[in-house]
Amino acid sequence: MEKLKIGIFELTGCAGCALLILDCESQLVDIFSAADIEAFLMAKSDNSDGPVDIALIEGTVTTEEEKEELLAIRRRAGLVIAIGNCACEGGIQAALTASGNWSKEFRQVYKDLKPTNVRPIPSQPIDTFIKVDYYLPGCPIGQEQFLTTFTRLLAGHPPELYRFPVCMECKWRENECLLNKNIACLGPLTKAGCGAVCPSHNLPCVGCWGPAEEANRSAEFKLLLEKGFDPESLQRKMAIYSGTTIVDFFNSLKKERR
Amino acid sequence: MRILKLKKLNLFSFLQSLSNGIELWAPVKKDSQTVFQFILPEEINKINLNFTRTLLPPKKLFIPPSFNMFQVTAKGYKEDYSWIKDRILFGLHPCDIHGLLTLDRIFTQNFPDSYYVQARQKTLILGLSCWPDEYCLCQSTHTDIIEEGFDLFFSELGDDYLVWIGSSRGDDLIRIKPEFFEESLGTKDIEKYIEWREKRAQAFKTKINFVFMPDLMELKYNDSVWERAGTACLACGSCSMVCPTCNCYNVRDEILLGDKPGRRVREWDSCTLLEYSLVAGGENFRSKKSSRLKLWYTHKLQAFGSKYGKPSCVGCGRCLVTCPVGINVKSISDSLEGKKVDAFWARFSIEVKP
Structure with missing residues (x-):
């Protein structure tokens, strides 16, 4: 059987997801022998721009140039997998950019400086511009989840990722619920898959796996307000890893206040 | 059912003597909560007797939250029962024993679940009496008393435990340290027990219909x-x-x-x-x-x-x-x-x- 051609691509982000793949040290030989890694800038210098069966894409689209690069990858790829919070949701750099204040914020940071070799645009998750087949969440992605997804894809199966929130894995580890201890934990709003690492060390979930499918933001928000947390800091906390998805919720809060 | 008497101060030595060659699981503290955990003989003092409910129920020992069912290769598959060990599970309150009896109806009758069945067969159940807090509803659900589903059951009574022997395997355990157990209960013990039962029945504050x-x-x-x-x-x-x-x-x-x-x-x-x-x-x-x-x-x-x-x-x-x-x-x-x-x-x- 011919090996599948794989490309691992990085847009704007910390490169942590690509690094995590490279960090699967004991499995690297197996990964590179199971598939032809056609492009992986962090790992090798002879990168092809030919067709790939599976493209794993990390990072957000933050410039016009990246948008073009992304469209080109889509054209030559069979499956496209968004890897990491940036590619899936927009990441930290997209938090609240959909609010419409991007130009103002841009000027706040860069004043009158004019970028010379790129044309910046508001950071967006990759599915703003292209069709994404599967999403592998996390900031960065988890090693175990990456490997099980990768091997399923190589065998021609869709990934089997958890669709429930962190709380399930947290209970499997027999942790007391931090919300019940009056700690602002975002576990119920966040996709599982991390193994509930933070709550297992008595630290509240910050949401780095991105919003869970059925995240009940308004209920958790009101619950935390009742517990005495202030709305501004809660909103900031909820926005960090929610990318562009949180704007609708904030707008609904504004509407309620009126 | 035979009922014996055990001095409270001999409980841990008794449990220690059982854990020879068999895993002892018992309630221990985890932060402000209590959880069932594997205990080494030398850690016997870690056992926490003063708890109302563990965070997870004992089902976690019979169907773990996440476990491997089988290995599979191109040649076929091989079931993995390696996690199922001979175990003694101490400290189950009546509600939790009722819980296991409910799971038995699902996992051992029409469609026996081989993992559950094996884990159940290899685990001895040692029950422990309890006192309700404001969240206990077992009196309403008629699960505050248990008459089956245990090998031994320890009812705390002043400085002693009354020990119910619920099975022949439970009886075998007693025979490991027969010197710890008194055969005959006095009238006083019986009166004390009746009084305790009545007081406990009065102690339930929360009820549902x-x-x-x-x-x-x-x-x-x-x-x-x-x-x-x-x-x-x-x-x-x-x-x-x-x-x-x-x-x-x-x-x-x-x-x-x-x-x-x-x-x-x-x-x-x-x-x-x-x-x-x-x-x-x-x-x-x-x-x-x-x-x-x-x-x-x-x-x-x-x-x-x-x-x-x-x-x-x-x-x-x-x-x-x-x-x-x-x-x-x-x-x-x-x-x-x-x-x-x-x-x-x-x-x-x-x-x-x-």
Whole structure:
């Protein structure tokens, strides 16, 4: 059987997801022998721009140039997998950019400086511009989840990722619920898959796996307000890893206040 | 059933003498909670006798939250029972033993579950008496007393334990240290025990109308309580994880790289989650949280009865102490009865009209 051609691509982000793949040290030989890694800038210098069966894409689209690069990858790829919070949701750099204040914020940071070799645009998750087949969440992605997804894809199966929130894995580890201890934990709003690492060390979930499918933001928000947390800091906390998805919720809060 | 007497100060030495060559699991402290944990003979003093309920029920020893069912290669598959050990499980309160008896009805009768059956057969159950707190509902669910389902049962009585021998395997355990046990109980012991039973029966502060629930669930099938609770539900699945009778699971296939065999992983699931009722083609029979909650409570308070004789709630109170928004057997059954409920979900649903 011919090996599948794989490309691992990085847009704007910390490169942590690509690094995590490279960090699967004991499995690297197996990964590179199971598939032809056609492009992986962090790992090798002879990168092809030919067709790939599976493209794993990390990072957000933050410039016009990246948008073009992304469209080109889509054209030559069979499956496209968004890897990491940036590619899936927009990441930290997209938090609240959909609010419409991007130009103002841009000027706040860069004043009158004019970028010379790129044309910046508001950071967006990759599915703003292209069709994404599967999403592998996390900031960065988890090693175990990456490997099980990768091997399923190589065998021609869709990934089997958890669709429930962190709380399930947290209970499997027999942790007391931090919300019940009056700690602002975002576990119920966040996709599982991390193994509930933070709550297992008595630290509240910050949401780095991105919003869970059925995240009940308004209920958790009101619950935390009742517990005495202030709305501004809660909103900031909820926005960090929610990318562009949180704007609708904030707008609904504004509407309620009126 | 034979009843013996054991001096309290001999309990740990007795348990220590049992843990020779067999794993002893017992309640120990984890932060402010208590959990069942494997205990080495030299750690016997870690056992915490003064607890009301463990965070997870003992089901975790018979169907672990996540375990490998079998290895698979191109040649076939091989079941993995390696996690099932000879064990003594000490410290089960009556509600938790009732919980195991409920799981027995599901996993050992029509379609025996080989993992559960083996783990059950290899585990001796040592029960322990308890005193209710404000969340215990077991008197209402008629699971506050246990007459079967244990090998030994320890009832605390002043400086002693009365020890019920519930099986021949339990009797064998007594024979490891017969010098610890007194054969005959005095009239005083019996009087003291009767008095303790009466006092304990009076100590239950929280009650639900459990007997009425099957009818009420039917009559109020379309009640607004479900929508209201559903709006506040975080769909986190915690109620199912901590419930001693919730038993649903999901399986995942893991393919490994190189020549390593693949695995089928079995993990706890919950009918309160969106994916649970999803079928091929993308249709979801219970896409609304309200209908999922209704299903959950139907099992706990109603429909399980028509199949297995009684609804499956054993009144342990874990959903009361776990659900962050206060959706639990007490608030739901009170609400069905038309009582005013002081729970976050009830307050929230007034604010947010569905």
